[in-house]
Amino acid sequence: xxxxxxxxxxxxxxxxxxxxxxxxxxxxxxxxxxxxxxxxxxxxxxxxxxxxxxxxxxxxxxxxxxxxxxxxxxxxxxxxxxxxxxxxxxxxxxxxxxxx
Amino acid sequence: xxxxxxxxxxxxxxxxxxxxxxxxxxxxxxxxxxxxxxxxxxxxxxxxxxxxxxxxxxxxxxxxxxxxxxxxxxxxxxxxxxxxxxxxxxxxxxxxxxxxxxxxxxxxxxxxxxxxxxxxxxxxxxxxxxxxxxxxxxxxxxxxxxxxxxxxxxxxxxxxxxxxxxxxxxxxxxxxxxxxxxxxxxxxxxxxxxxxxxxxxxxxxxxxxxxxxxxxxxxxxxxxxxxxxxxxxxxxxxxxxxxxxxxxxxxxxxxxxxxxxxxxxxxxxxxxxxxxxxxxxxxxxxxxxxxxxxxxxxxxxxxxxxxxxxxxxxxxxxxxxxxxxxxxxxxxxxxxxxxxxxxxxxxxxxxxxxxxxxxxxxxxxxxxxxxxxxxxxxxxxxxxxxxxxxxxxxxxxxxxxxxxxxxxxxxxxxxxxxxxxxxxxxxxxxxxxxxxxxxxxxxxxxxxxxxxxxxxxxxxxxxxxxxxxxxxxxxxxxxxxxxxxxxxxxxxxxxxxxxxxxxxxxxxxxxxxxxxxxxxxxxxxxxxxxxxxxxxxxxxxxxxxxxxxxxxxxxxxx
Numbered sequence: 001x002x003x004x005x006x007x008x009x010x011x012x013x014x015x016x017x018x019x020x021x022x023x024x025x026x027x028x029x030x031x032x033x034x035x036x037x038x039x040x041x042x043x044x045x046x047x048x049x050x051x052x053x054x055x056x057x058x059x060x061x062x063x064x065x066x067x068x069x070x071x072x073x074x075x076x077x078x079x080x081x082x083x084x085x086x087x088x089x090x091x092x093x094x095x096x097x098x099x100x
Numbered sequence: 101x102x103x104x105x106x107x108x109x110x111x112x113x114x115x116x117x118x119x120x121x122x123x124x125x126x127x128x129x130x131x132x133x134x135x136x137x138x139x140x141x142x143x144x145x146x147x148x149x150x151x152x153x154x155x156x157x158x159x160x161x162x163x164x165x166x167x168x169x170x171x172x173x174x175x176x177x178x179x180x181x182x183x184x185x186x187x188x189x190x191x192x193x194x195x196x197x198x199x200x201x202x203x204x205x206x207x208x209x210x211x212x213x214x215x216x217x218x219x220x221x222x223x224x225x226x227x228x229x230x231x232x233x234x235x236x237x238x239x240x241x242x243x244x245x246x247x248x249x250x251x252x253x254x255x256x257x258x259x260x261x262x263x264x265x266x267x268x269x270x271x272x273x274x275x276x277x278x279x280x281x282x283x284x285x286x287x288x289x290x291x292x293x294x295x296x297x298x299x300x301x302x303x304x305x306x307x308x309x310x311x312x313x314x315x316x317x318x319x320x321x322x323x324x325x326x327x328x329x330x331x332x333x334x335x336x337x338x339x340x341x342x343x344x345x346x347x348x349x350x351x352x353x354x355x356x357x358x359x360x361x362x363x364x365x366x367x368x369x370x371x372x373x374x375x376x377x378x379x380x381x382x383x384x385x386x387x388x389x390x391x392x393x394x395x396x397x398x399x400x401x402x403x404x405x406x407x408x409x410x411x412x413x414x415x416x417x418x419x420x421x422x423x424x425x426x427x428x429x430x431x432x433x434x435x436x437x438x439x440x441x442x443x444x445x446x447x448x449x450x451x452x453x454x455x456x457x458x459x460x461x462x463x464x465x466x467x468x469x470x471x472x473x474x475x476x477x478x479x480x481x482x483x484x485x486x487x488x489x490x491x492x493x494x495x496x497x498x499x500x501x502x503x504x505x506x507x508x509x510x511x512x513x514x515x516x517x518x519x520x521x522x523x524x525x526x527x528x529x530x531x532x533x534x535x536x537x538x539x540x541x542x543x544x545x546x547x548x549x550x551x552x553x554x555x556x557x558x559x560x561x562x563x564x565x566x567x568x569x570x571x572x573x574x575x576x577x578x579x580x581x582x583x584x585x586x587x588x589x590x591x592x593x594x595x596x597x598x599x600x601x602x603x604x605x606x607x608x609x610x611x612x613x614x615x616x617x618x619x620x621x622x623x624x625x626x627x628x629x630x631x632x633x634x635x636x637x638x639x640x641x642x643x644x645x646x647x648x649x650x651x652x653x654x655x656x657x658x
Contacts, residue, residue: 004404016404018403019327019329019330022512022537023541023566024509026563027563027566030563048364048404048405048406048407049329049403049404049405051327051330051530052516052530052533052534052537054533054534054538054541054621054624055534055538055621055623055624056541056566058620059556059562059620063562063563066562078407079407081327081364082290082357082362083530083531084530087534087624090623090624090627090628091620091623091624
């Protein structure tokens with residue numbers, strides 16, 4: 001339940017994170033985008049349920065971009081709670097992710 | 101034993117009646133000589149059957165009969181007139197005065213036996229009914245008394261704060277008619293509002309009883325400022341344990357941000373939520389995502405929430421299915437679409453208007469289910485923050501973690517849970533989580549395990565780093581971390597200090613790597629805290645954190 005992922009409309013890869021986005025999810029998060037469907041053009045990370053986040057979560061997000069660097073993908077972070085939005089803002093994540 | 105009152109002025113008649121009845125097995129007799137005596141004896145001895153002579157000196161049987169009857173209120177007590185009269189008028193008078201039958205003189209044994217037996221049976225039935233009536237009355241009084249007690253408890257348990265409810269227009273059924281619907285509404289520590297709307301299966305007191313523990317748990321969770329998904333999971337756990345298998349609670353938990361525009365929803369089975377714009381257009385229809393509360397076991401439960409936004413002036417509508425299940429003779433069930441039509445066609449729509457329309461639609465028929473309706477016009481909440489009851493007192497909380505604890509994957513969760521349980525820290529619980537997690541992970545990874553962030557620079561390195569972390573934790577034999585959390589007054593700040601038993605590191609290296617995929621933790625700590633102080637070659641880190649929430653709207657990127 002901590003991470004759910006599915007491909008929507010053939011081209012959007014939607015990742016939903018649970019209440020905590022911290023280093024305990026490192027392996028699970030890495031496995032989620034293993035063998036990513038080649039039709040995917042956009043990755044959406046849905047943080048609507050996430051209330052707690054630490055810097056390893058930021059690392060996981062950036063690492064995903066590095067691993068998938070040879071794919072032309074756009075990345076969006078959706079539905080952030082105010083506290084989480086603040087952490088993303090502090091870390092200047094708006095430079096690499098479209099934050100909504 | 102059947103008690104027979106024999107009333108006759110002639111002793112010979114009394115003796116004969118006793119004799120005859122004794123042969124039929126009766127043995128409990130009382131006697132009177134005239135009407136007046138008969139009334140007194142009946143009051144005193146409560147006979148089952150009265151044999152009453154018609155003509156006696158003093159008060160006659162016909163005069164005495166009504167008062168003798170009155171000595172057995174609510175229960176049939178047969179009066180058999182003893183008479184040698186045979187004109188119709190006299191017999192009618194006897195019956196009109198309260199008599200039930202006649203015994204003719206001279207007495208015929210077989211007829212007398214049969215008549216007394218027959219009236220005894222009726223008397224017996226009547227006594228049984230009286231007894232049942234008494235216990236029914238007793239139970240009814242008992243139920244009424246219990247209702248009053250429960251009503252009192254309900255009033256106290258489900259008290260709604262008028263400051264909060266002022267922002268909502270809602271309809272709930274009177275609490276005196278216990279119902280399975282529940283509407284709760286509380287302020288959140290960050291200045292917004294939490295709502296709970298629930299509908300327990302069934303009706304009446306049995307379905308309402310679940311409301312009390314739900315209300316209590318909900319209120320305590322709102323004080324802590326828990327996330328909506330976590331609230332739903334805890335309510336579910338409570339109800340799974342509490343309710344019988346055939347009972348559950350259809351419910352939504354909604355958090356509205358202080359700005360009145362951002363919403364987080366966990367919805368389990370209520371009709372879809374509708375939002376309309378100030379131009380009366382539907383902006384959003386949000387279907388429920390989950391099964392009701394109280395069905396799924398903890399490991400099956402899904403705490404996924406939905407997030408949505410509105411504009412100020414939008415109206416949000418939530419209701420239980422009693423409204424949409426309103427039945428019309430020809431048009432059938434109202435349905436969600438019907439409710440939404442009423443909702444958008446009336447710019448001045450309110451909860452009472454929807455209730456009235458539903459009643460018209462049902463053409464006066466009673467609603468088949470309880471109805472709860474909540475409307476909210478999107479606007480910022482402006483709650484006066486409650487004055488703290490007392491000046492917060494300073495405290496000093498310290499942890500000493502050894503290798504055994506550091507190996508436990510849940511150790512940071514435990515530390516955070518302990519710190520977050522302190523009253524007054526709920527408003528900054530997310531920030532506290534981040535800061536404590538960063539500091540503790542820093543102490544474990546760099547201080548104790550001696551991991552180097554350089555590893556994380558390559559894509560494969562990131563995973564390698566965490567594999568190394570796992571391996572080294574598994575082999576760890578020695579290591580200590582000391583954490584202290586102090587509330588300092590009057591500044592009202594938290595000082596968190598973290599010390600580890602590792603060899604320390606080159607703190608200068610920290611400075612030039614902050615832009616990369618590591619050192620990010622320190623950036624977060626710097627921003628979330630007032631100050632960050634590293635000493636003792638990086639073995640000790642001390643931060644000061646404000647306890648007031650530092651968050652406002654301007655911080656939220658769009």
